Every structure is written in structure tokens, then in C-alpha cells.
Amino acid sequence: xxxxxxxxxxxxxxxxxxxxxxxxxxxxxxxxxxxxxxxxxxxxxxxxxxxxxxxxxxxxxxxxxxxxxxxxxxxxxxxxxxxxxxxxxxxxxxxxxxxxxxxxxxxxxxxxxxxxxxxxxxxxxxxxxxxxxxxxxxxxxxxxxxxxxxxxxxxxxxxxxxxxxxxxxxxxxxxxxxxxxxxxxxxxxxxxxxxxxxxxxxxxxxxxxxxxxxxxxxxxxxxxxxxxxxxxxxxxxxxxxxxxxxxxxxxxxxxxxxxxxxxxxxxxxxxxxxxxxxxxxxxxxxxxxxxxxxxxxxxxxxxxxxxxxxxxxxxxxxxxxxxxxxxxxxxxxxxxxxxxxxxxxxxxxxxxxxxxxxxxxxxxxxxxxxxxxxxxxxxxxxxxxxxxxxxxxxxxxxxxxxxxxxxxxxxxxxxxxxxxxxxxxxxxxxxxxxxxxxxxxxxxxxxxxxxxxxxxxxxxxxxxxxxxxxxxxxxxxxxxxxxxxxxxxxxxxxxxxxxxxxxxxxxxxxxxxxxxxxxxx
Amino acid sequence: xxxxxxxxxxxxxxxxxxxxxxxxxxxxxxxxxxxxxxxxxxxxxxxxxxxxxxxxxxxxxxxxxxxxxxxxxxxxxxxxxxxxxxxxxxxxxxxxxxxxxxxxxxxxxxxxxxxxxxxxxxxxxxxxxxxxxxxxxxxxxxxxxxxxxxxxxxxxxxxxxxxxxxxxxxxxxxxxxxxxxxxxxxxxxxxxxxxxxxxxxxxxxxxxxxxxxxxxxxxxxxxxxxxxxxxxxxx
Ligand code: SF4
Ligand code: SF4
Numbered sequence: 074x075x076x077x078x079x080x081x082x083x084x085x086x087x088x089x090x091x092x093x094x095x096x097x098x099x100x101x102x103x104x105x106x107x108x109x110x111x112x113x114x115x116x117x118x119x120x121x122x123x124x125x126x127x128x129x130x131x132x133x134x135x136x137x138x139x140x141x142x143x144x145x146x147x148x149x150x151x152x153x154x155x156x157x158x159x160x161x162x163x164x165x166x167x168x169x170x171x172x173x174x175x176x177x178x179x180x181x182x183x184x185x186x187x188x189x190x191x192x193x194x195x196x197x198x199x200x201x202x203x204x205x206x207x208x209x210x211x212x213x214x215x216x217x218x219x220x221x222x223x224x225x226x227x228x229x230x231x232x233x234x235x236x237x238x239x240x241x242x243x244x245x246x247x248x249x250x251x252x253x254x255x256x257x258x259x260x261x262x263x264x265x266x267x268x269x270x271x272x273x274x275x276x277x278x279x280x281x282x283x284x285x286x287x288x289x290x291x292x293x294x295x296x297x298x299x300x301x302x303x304x305x306x307x308x309x310x311x312x313x314x315x316x317x318x319x320x321x322x323x324x325x326x327x328x329x330x331x332x333x334x335x336x337x338x339x340x341x342x343x344x345x346x347x348x349x350x351x352x353x354x355x356x357x358x359x360x361x362x363x364x365x366x367x368x369x370x371x372x373x374x375x376x377x378x379x380x381x382x383x384x385x386x387x388x389x390x391x392x393x394x395x396x397x398x399x400x401x402x403x404x405x406x407x408x409x410x411x412x413x414x415x416x417x418x419x420x421x422x423x424x425x426x427x428x429x430x431x432x433x434x435x436x437x438x439x440x441x442x443x444x445x446x447x448x449x450x451x452x453x454x455x456x457x458x459x460x461x462x463x464x465x466x467x468x469x470x471x472x473x474x475x476x477x478x479x480x481x482x483x484x485x486x487x488x489x490x491x492x493x494x495x496x497x498x499x500x501x502x503x504x505x506x507x508x509x510x511x512x513x514x515x516x517x518x519x520x521x522x523x524x525x526x527x528x529x530x531x532x533x534x535x536x537x538x539x540x541x542x543x544x545x546x547x548x549x550x551x552x553x554x555x556x557x558x559x560x561x562x563x564x565x566x567x568x569x570x571x572x573x574x575x576x577x578x579x580x581x582x583x584x585x586x587x588x589x590x591x592x593x594x
Numbered sequence: 595x596x597x598x599x600x601x602x603x604x605x606x607x608x609x610x611x612x613x614x615x616x617x618x619x620x621x622x623x624x625x626x627x628x629x630x631x632x633x634x635x636x637x638x639x640x641x642x643x644x645x646x647x648x649x650x651x652x653x654x655x656x657x658x659x660x661x662x663x664x665x666x667x668x669x670x671x672x673x674x675x676x677x678x679x680x681x682x683x684x685x686x687x688x689x690x691x692x693x694x695x696x697x698x699x700x701x702x703x704x705x706x707x708x709x710x711x712x713x714x715x716x717x718x719x720x721x722x723x724x725x726x727x728x729x730x731x732x733x734x735x736x737x738x739x740x741x742x743x744x745x746x747x748x749x750x751x752x753x754x755x756x757x758x759x760x761x762x763x764x765x766x767x768x769x770x771x772x773x774x775x776x777x778x779x780x781x782x783x784x785x786x787x788x789x790x791x792x793x794x795x796x797x798x799x800x801x802x803x804x805x806x807x808x809x810x811x812x813x814x815x816x817x818x819x820x821x822x823x824x825x826x827x828x829x
Contacts, residue, residue, distance in 0.1 A: 197757040206792040214790045217756050243761050246740030248708045248722045250715055251758060272757045273712045276791035283790065288641050291662055295787050298716030298812065355597050361726045362607055368723070373618045378814060379716060382662050411600065418596050516667070590715045593755075 074148045077117065081109065093314050093527050095148040106139070106154045106161055113141050114166060119150060122444065123539055123556035124163070124173035126181045128209045133157055135181055140528070140539065140556070144462035149528050162188030168442050169561050180207040195271045198223045206279055213283045231257035231264045239575065243272045250589035254578075261574045266567040273593040281553035282545065286312070286519045289550070293540075294381050296555060297591035302335040303533035305384035307540045310465055310529035312386035312519055315544070324389050325466040326507035329500060330401065331371075331380055332466075337497040338367040339534035340448075340490040341412070346583040347487050348419060351428045356415045363408050370404045373397075385516050393512040398505050409498050416491050429484040433569035433581035436481055443568070444561040447536020448489045449585055453481030453565075459532035471503045482569075486584040521548055535559055535588055557591035612729045613681075613820055620661045620810075621679040625652050630673035636665035642780060642787060656682045657783040660811035683808040683821035703735030704826050706776065707745040709765050712794065713752030716812035717778040721749065723815040736822055742766075747774030747805075749822075751812075753785040753794040754801060766802045774825055777804045778818065780811045787811075 074097055078089050081099050089099040101109055113119040119141035127136045134155050141150040154161070160183040163170040174185050175194040182205035185191045196202070201220040205211060230238070236259045243251035251272040257265040281292055293308040294301045306328060313319065320328075345360035368378045374397045375383045383391045419425050435445065440453035450457060458475045460468040476492040478485035526543040536558030545551030566585045570578055630652055637645045637652075644658035645665060666674045710718055724731040725738070739745040742765050754762065766773070777798055780786035785794045798804060808821035 199756055199760065204792075211792065215792055216795045217792050219756065219759075219795070243758065244707075244709050244765055248718050248725075248738055250710045250713075250718065251761065272761070273710065273752065273755055274757055274793050275712050275753060275755055275788040276793045277788070280788060280791050284641070288664065291641055291660070292787055295714040295716070295811075298714045298719055301716075355601075358727050359600070362728055365723060365726050365728045369618075376618065376620055376663075377661070378720075379812075381811070382664075411604075414596060414600060588715065590713060593712075 074143075074146065074150075077150065093317075096528055097148065097150045099150065099152050101152050101154045103154050103156055103159070103161055106137075106152060107163070107166070109152060110139060110163060111166055113150060113152070117143070119143050120444075121163075121167045121170075122537070123541075123554070124170065124177070125541065125554040125556075126160075126177040126183065126207070127543070127552045128181065128207065129155070130209045135183060137161075137177070138541070139163070140541070142530075144457055147463050151528070156183065158183055159186045160184065162186055164188040164190065167444075169444050169564065172560060172564075181205055182208065192226060193223050195274050196223050197271070198225060206276060211279075213279065226269060228255045228267050228269075229257070229265055231259065233259060235259050236264065252589050256575060256578070258575060262572050263570050263575060263578070264572075266570050266578075268563055268567060270563065270589060271593045273590055275594065277594045278553055278555065282550050284549065286521055286544075286548045286550065289553075290385055291382060294379075296557070296594060297533075297588045298379055299339055299588065300335065300533040300535065300538070300591065301379040301381055302332050302384055303531050303538060305380075305382075306332060306465070307529050307531040307538055309384050309386045310531065311527050311540055311542050312521070314527040314529055315521060315525045315542075316387070316519075318387055320387060320389075322467070323508050323510060323512055326504040327389060327393050327512055328384055329466050329468065329471075330504040330508075331375070331383060333497040333500045333504070334367060334371055334401075335380070336534050337494060337501075338364040338371075340494045340497070341367065343583065343586045344416070344487065344490050344494070346586060347429070347483065347580065348425075350580040350583050351425055353419060353422065353425055356419050359415055360412070363412060366404065366408065370401060373400060386519055387517045388515040389512055390514060390516050391512075392514045393508065395511065398508060401501065401505060405498060405501060412494060416494075420488075426484070428577075428580065429487055429584075430482065431480075432483045432577055433573060433584060434480060434482040435565050435569050437479065439568055440481060440565065443564050445536070445565045446562065447532070447534070447558050448493060449486055449562055449565055450536060451476060452478045452485035452489050454479040457537075459530050459537050463530050465531065467504060467507065471500055483580055483584040519548070523551075533558060535586075535591070536562060555591070555594060557588070557594070559587040559589070559592040563587050563592060608727050608730045608733075612816055613823075615678065616680065616814070616816060617678050619678050619680050619814055619816070620663075621677045622656055622682050623654055623659065623666070624675050624677055625654060626673045626675070627652070628673075629671045630669075631671060633670065635668050635670065636674060639664045639668040642789070656809040657807050658780055658786070659809060660780050660787060662811075680810070680814055680817040681820050683806055683813075683817065683824060685806045685824060686804060689803065689805040703737065704774070704822065705737045705739045705744060705746050706749040706774075706822075707739050707742045707747070707765060707769065708749050709751075709758075709762055711750060711752045711758040711762050711782070711798065712755030712788065713779070713781055717751035717781070717810075720810075720812045720815050720818060721751070721778065724819050729815050729819060731819060731822075734819070734823060735826070736819075742768035743770070745769050745773075747776065748802070749776045749778060750782050750798055750804075751778040753781040753788040753791070754796055754798050756793045756795045759795070759801065762798075762801060775802055775804045776822060776825065777807045778810075779813055780809065783807050783809070
């Protein structure tokens with residue numbers, strides 16, 4: 074990282090500094106940001122992971138940050154530049170850049186310079202076009218007016234004799250979050266799928282700027298319920314990184330045990346969902362039953378089925394006794410073999426394999442281009458897991474290898490989810506073996522100084538979650554930014570379904586099982 | 595074959611009474627008015643303004659509560675206590691009369707259309723959970739419809755986001771009369787933790803009439819089941 078810092082000095086970057094040991098911030102300018110980004114990508118092989126904007130509050134100046142990671146050496150590079158009203162488009166360099174740019178443009182009112190996709194994303198037709206809610210000038214608690222000013226969203230059209238479109242959503246048949254799917258179909262095959270999201274946009278990043286740091290974990294946990302613990306962990310790590318604080322090894326182990334329990338029920342539900350969509354009902358029912366048992370276990374240990382308000386910065390918000398430990402070990406001991414048995418039955422069933430094999434494929438080069446992370450990335454051969462590349466808590470000691478597959482279809486995602494379930498059992502056992510004493514509930518008061526900033530990164534059940542935070546006044550944040558795994562992974566689904574038949578869509582969808590709420594925020 | 599053995603070994607896993615007591619569940623918070631000196635610390639601590647002190651009395655609105663227990667931690671007199679009573683949903687008074695008029699229509703079953711208008715997905719995870727074999731909602735005649743035209747009502751979760759308003763109204767209008775609306779969780783009552791968000795423009799009950807709010811964040815499967823059965827009860 075130090076080398077890189079010197080190298081970049083030659084590019085007339087105004088200033089660069091290393092923060093929190095692994096964050097290199099480099100101030101660039103509007104004119105040299107693009108060549109430097111290209112350099113980092115091509116020469117240094119750094120990975121672009123996010124782009125976000127901050128309102129500096131000074132003369133309408135906005136600061137844009139582009140985040141890169143080096144996952145081999147576990148550091149971040151953050152390129153920044155300030156601008157008055159123009160966003161330099163990176164769409165030619167990074168294929169997913171448009172997602173970030175359109176969001177910034179909608180919420181801060183900057184115009185995208187040089188991008189080919191400049192459609193609105195967060196703002197739907199009903200919005201007042203001139204409202205830019207993430208600007209500091211937009212008052213907190215102020216509401217967007219309904220003005221119906223935004224032009225209709227243009228979907229990509231496939232035209233031709235037998236081509237037709239199937240619109241689905243935003244409300245779906247079943248218990249599913251809202252989103253709109255536009256299929257273009259010729260004959261039976263899907264030629265194009267476009268997904269329109271942000272129906273659930275709640276403005277979480279603005280709310281986060283107005284909640285005291287001591288309570289902010291509650292909001293983090295409510296970005297996406299299925300990853301309550303992972304988001305709580307991201308918050309704890311963020312604060313602990315700013316304060317250079319480390320919790321005891323026992324609390325670290327407790328956190329990992331809880332995080333893995335969360336992964337466990339998530340993957341059980343996913344695997345069960347895939348069985349539902351194949352029509353194999355016995356495994357489907359039983360695996361979701363076992364997921365229920367895990368949630369009840371979490372409730373017994375933490376008092377909430379999703380372990381809300383359990384992981385807090387610098388401490389633990391729950392008591393943890395040896396009895397809890399036994400409770401976890403006993404419950405898991407009773408189901409481990411059963412899961413294996415049921416999973417084996419599916420893997421031996423021809424009808425099951427026939428549906429999942431060679432279905433919904435995303436090739437490795439495409440997965441990389443689309444920045445796919447988590448299980449869906451690893452199924453396409455993207456060898457990356459935050460727990461290994463940026464180890465937190467005790468993962469450095471227990472997570473030695475990544476589970477990986479190469480073909481990138483439904484079957485690979487299915488197998489990986491089963492492998493992750495296996496791992497979860499292992500990791501929980503390892504983590505619990507570190508806890509020999511009672512852990513007492515202890516929630517230290519957090520006091521943070523203005524200007525502190527940090528980036529934390531966590532592996533959720535969906536993939537890589539990155540959070541950037543910078544402190545403002547009165548123990549509140551000036552900016553919180555979430556790069557959620559679903560934000561970029563959704564696009565992978567649209568590739569997976571190409572040339573598949575429409576009835577296979579639910580299966581592909583379930584094997585991804587991305588979150589609408591964390592995408593929309 | 596292996597599955598048959600698994601079935602025999604584990605027997606029936608649906609439990610007889612999913613509405614029994616659950617000593618691990620969170621539930622209504624009780625105030626001990628003897629020791630509470632109305633210092634107001636909890637009122638300040640609550641992130642969703644569920645506590646208000648008025649006329650020398652502490653009022654706790656369960657419908658707003660997200661059960662974070664911060665108020666309990668902050669109370670210097672230990673006057674607050676969390677019970678395990680999750681059966682705290684109540685039918686809105688105004689709607690009770692209408693419900694009585696139509697109850698006969700839904701006597702034996704209730705088919706609902708599920709609409710999420712801006713949640714963290716927690717309420718829906720729990721709604722899906724009542725469909726698993728442990729709770730098995732279909733034995734009570736509760737179903738989720740694939741189309742609003744087949745539904746007797748809506749089950750709504752989340753804080754109403756501006757982008758979902760039109761879809762919510764359309765779904766409501768598409769359901770044949772008479773129709774029931776069930777709101778899940780703190781968010782669908784007054785926006786919950788997101789209520790100050792710029793895109794959460796209105797409360798759900800300002801847009802469509804709500805018959806029952808089921809409190810919780812998220813309400814547990816048992817709480818949802820109990821609330822839905824309350825609507826169906828033949829009284
Ligand atoms: S538990 Fe939390 S949300 Fe409920 S009243 Fe107490 S502080 Fe408020
Ligand atoms: S009430 Fe709680 S669980 Fe339900 S949607 Fe709102 S934040 Fe999520």
C-alpha cells in the first residue's frame with residue numbers, strides 16, 4: 074500500500090493519507106480521476122467495489138469517493154474528488170458503475186457526464202424531480218412531494234415477430250418483497266430480463282445521519298432482516314475501527330457463533346426454496362422446518378428470533394452462559410446428520426438434478442464484470458470471501474479456504490449453500506470452544522469525534538457488505554453509506570435467466586435469493 | 595426410502611398448539627407504577643417515541659414499540675419489565691363494527707394478498723414462517739393468494755414508501771368487497787424506525803383503512819397467527 078501511495082503521488086494527486094491501517098485515501102481532481110481509476114484497475118488489478126457521494130456543506134460542493142479493494146493484501150483505496158454539479162461517469166471503465174451513478178444523481182442532483190445509462194433509479198414517476206433528499210439542504214423529516222414529474226422508465230425492448238413482453242410485479246404472487254420484472258420472450262426463451270427496483274426505498278442513509286451513534290445499530294439491523302447480525306457486526310466493526318478497539322476473544326467468538334447461526338438458517342431456507350421450485354416437497358418442508366428450529370434456538374439465546382440488538386460496538390448486549398452454549402450444541406447436534414441425509418437424497422435424485430444442472434449459468438468472466446459477490450459469485454468461480462480476505466473477529470484463525478465452484482449454475486449455487494451450511498456447523502463449534510466463562514451483558518457508551526471516518530466490511534449470507542461512515546457533530550454521523558451485496562448481484566440474475574424458459578425463472582431466482590430491502594435501502 | 599425412514603423417525607413435527615406460552619419471546623412491556631417516578635428517561639431513550647408521559651401517567655404504545663429494550667436498560671428504578679405476552683394485537687375500534695357485519699363471510703377461512711410497502715423484510719419472513727410445518731397456517735384456513743382478485747383482504751408490512759403507494763392502492767381496489775386489511779409490525783403502524791425517512795410519506799392507514807395492527811418488530815409467527823385468527827373469530 075505504501076508503494077502505491079508513492080506511485081500515485083506522481084499523478085499530481087493533491088494529497089493522500091493512510092487511515093485505520095488499511096485505508097488509503099487519495100484526493101484527486103475531476104480531470105485526473107478517470108485515468109487514475111483506470112490505472113488502479115488495469116495495472117494494480119484493484120477491484121472497484123463502490124462509489125458514493127457526500128455533501129460537504131460548503132458552497133454546494135460534493136465529494137465523490139470511489140472505493141477499490143486489494144483482497145490479497147486486505148486494504149482499501151479510496152479515490153476522491155470534489156465537484157459542484159457534475160459526476161464523471163465511469164461507465165466505460167466499470168460495467169456496473171451506472172448503478173452507483175444513477176443513485177448519486179437521483180439523491181444528490183448531480184448530472185452524469187459521459188454515461189450511456191442515465192435513467193432514474195431511486196426516483197420513480199411519482200417523485201418531485203427537484204427534490205434531492207441526501208443534500209444537507211433537504212431538511213431531515215422533510216418528505217418528498219408527489220408531483221408525478223419523472224418521465225416513464227424506459228425498459229429495453231426486444232422487437233420482432235414472435236417477441237412479447239411479460240411484466241411481473243411490483244407485487245408478486247406470494248410472500249415476496251416488491252420489484253418489477255420485465256421479461257422479453259421469443260417463443261419460450263427469455264431473451265432479456267430487466268429488473269426495476271427501489272420500490273422499498275426508505276431513505277435509510279438520511280435517517281442514519283440523524284440517530285445518535287449509541288442507537289444506530291438498531292437502524293443498521295433493519296436494513297435487511299435476514300442479515301440482522303451481519304449488519305450489526307458491520308456497525309460494531311465500523312465503530313471499533315474508528316476507536317481502534319478490540320473486544321475480548323470470548324466476545325469475538327460469541328459474535329462469530331451468532332453470525333454463523335444466521336448464515337445457517339438463511340442457507341437452509343435458500344436450499345429449501347430451491348427444492349420448492351423443483352417441486353421436491355419433502356426436503357423443502359423439512360429444511361424449512363429445521364430453519365425454524367434454528368430461529369427458535371436464536372430466540373432462546375438472545376431473546377429475539379433474529380438476534381436483534383445483540384451485537385453492539387465494544388461489547389455484547391446479551392448475557393451468554395454455559396447453559397446457552399450447551400443449548401446451541403445440543404440443538405445443532407440433533408439436526409446436523411439429518412440435514413446431511415436430506416441433502417444427500419436430493420443430490421441422488423435424477424429428477425432433481427435434471428432441473429438444476431446446467432440451468433441459470435453465469436460465466437466466470439461475466440460474474441467478475443458484474444462484481445458478483447458471496448455464494449453466487451463463488452459459484453461462478455470468483456474466489457473471494459470477506460471472511461478470508463478481510464478477516465474479522467476470529468475468522469482469521471478458523472476460515473482457511475473458500476468454498477468454490479466453477480460452472481456458475483443453479484446446481485453450483487445449491488451445492489455451495491450446502492457447503493456453507495456444513496461450514497457453519499464447524500465454525501459454531503470452534504467458536505463456542507473458545508467460550509469458557511460467562512459473558513455478561515455490557516454496552517459501553519460510544520463517544521465519537523467529528524471527522525472520524527472508517528470503512529468496515531463483512532460477509533453476509535448474500536455476499537460482501539461494505540459500510541463507510543464519517544462522523545459529524547453531536548455524536549451523529551455526517552454520512553453513512555452502504556454498499557450492499559444485492560446491489561450488484563441482482564444483475565447476475567438477469568444474465569442467469571437468458572435463454573432459459575420462463576418457468577425456470579423462479580428456480581434461478583431462488584438460487585440467487587437476493588434481498589430487495591438491502592438493495593433499495 | 596431414506597425419506598420414509600426420516601419421516602418415521604421424526605414423526606409429526608407440526609405442533610398442536612402454536613399459540614401456547616413462549617417464555618423466550620419478547621412481548622408487552624409492563625410498567626410498575628409504584629416504583630416509576632416519571633423521570634422521563636425512557637421516554638427520551640425510545641427510538642420510536644412509543645413511550646409518552648402524560649397527566650402523571652406513563653403510556654406505552656405497543657403498536658409503535660420495536661422491542662429493543664433500551665427503555666428497560668435506561669430505567670434507574672427497574673420499573674419496566676418485558677413480559678412474554680405476545681398476544682397484543684387489537685382490532686381497531688372503528689373497524690370492529692364493520693368486521694362484525696362481514697365476519698360471516700370469512701367464517702372458516704381467510705385468503706390474503708401479501709403486500710410489502712417498504713419493510714426490512716422481517717415481517718414477511720415471519721409471515722412465511724407461519725406457513726412452515728411447525729405452525730402450519732393452512733389448518734386454520736389461512737392462505738396467501740396469488741392474485742388480489744382471489745383474496746379476502748390484504749396483509750401489509752413495512753413503512754409506506756412513496757414508490758409503493760400506487761401499487762398498494764391498486765391492490766386494495768382489486769380485492770372484492772368486503773375486504774379486511776391486516777397490518778404487520780411497527781412500520782406499518784406509523785413508519786416505525788423509518789418514519790422520519792424522506793420517502794416514507796404517509797402512514798398505511800392514511801391510504802387504506804386498517805382493521806388490525808399486529809405489533810412487533812417483527813411480530814413472531816405465533817403473534818401473527820393469533821392476530822389473524824382474531825379477525826376470523828366468530829363473535
Ligand atoms: S422497547 Fe424500545 S421501542 Fe419499545 S418502548 Fe422501549 S425503547 Fe421504545
Ligand atoms: S416492523 Fe420491524 S421487522 Fe417489520 S418491517 Fe418494520 S423494521 Fe422490519
